[in-house]
Amino acid sequence: MTITITAFERSPDGGRGLARDMRVRWALEEVGQSYEVRLVSFKAMKEPAHLALQPFGQIPTYEENDLALFESGAIVFHIADCHEGLFPNDANARARAITWMFAAVSTMEPPINERAVARLLERGESWCEQRLPIVEERIRKRLSELSGRLGDAEWLDGNFSAGDLLMVSVLLRLKGSELLNEYPNLSAYVARGEARPAYRRAFDAQLAVFAASSAN
Numbered sequence: 001m002t003i004t005i006t007a008f009e010r011s012p013d014g015g016r017g018l019a020r021d022m023r024v025r026w027a028l029e030e031v032g033q034s035y036e037v038r039l040v041s042f043k044a045m046k047e048p049a050h051l052a053l054q055p056f057g058q059i060p061t062y063e064e065n066d067l068a069l070f071e072s073g074a075i076v077f078h079i080a081d082c083h084e085g086l087f088p089n090d091a092n093a094r095a096r097a098i099t100w101m102f103a104a105v106s107t108m109e110p111p112i113n114e115r116a117v118a119r120l121l122e123r124g125e126s127w128c129e130q131r132l133p134i135v136e137e138r139i140r141k142r143l144s145e146l147s148g149r150l151g152d153a154e155w156l157d158g159n160f161s162a163g164d165l166l167m168v169s170v171l172l173r174l175k176g177s178e179l180l181n182e183y184p185n186l187s188a189y190v191a192r193g194e195a196r197p198a199y200r201r202a203f204d205a206q207l208a209v210f211a212a213s214s215a216n
């Protein structure tokens, strides 16, 4: 089986592993599935060939034989569904892992993403200084709720699952920020995710792409 994903030719995050190909790489590494990467420029992402794979002109995409997918959450779901290791065998536990996947991308990620957009793209706007604290308060509320649920547990629901993989991926955007530091159990949770050998392999692979693009 040949799997090809897409990633930024030159990631704007400077190789920090915050682009969403990282969560797909991580999932593939967790299940021991090899993959190829097709690098795309910002220009190519908006051209018909890529739009046929990703209607919003973004990365990542995933191709496996005649199957083409987009949306990192759906891609991670597919990988977890097709291989051992990212979903528990018990049906109820599996349903709960899927619930955490959705919680990551639909409850936690939107305000965290809004903060990134505000900091990157809205800095010059007159209203940015007023807006940022509002967005950060929304994030703080969600972090507080998540922190309360995680408590002293290692992972969100028993063993590490695709739910943790997506949740850690989403929280990583806050790494080193005061926001995340306010919740030591969440900081430790993120660090546990980053310490997984599969995460390290995925991180190193995306960093190698950035390093190569910087050398040119």
Ligand SMILES: N[C@@H](CCC(=O)N[C@@H](CS)C(=O)NCC(=O)O)C(=O)O
Pocket (backbone or CB within 6 Å): 018, 019, 020, 021, 045, 057, 058, 059, 060, 070, 071, 072, 073
């Ligand atoms: N919901 C999508 C979001 C994809 C996304 O925002 N991709 C970013 C990189 S992390 C991108 O391609 N940005 C460039 C653009 O939107 O032009 C997913 O999870 O796959």
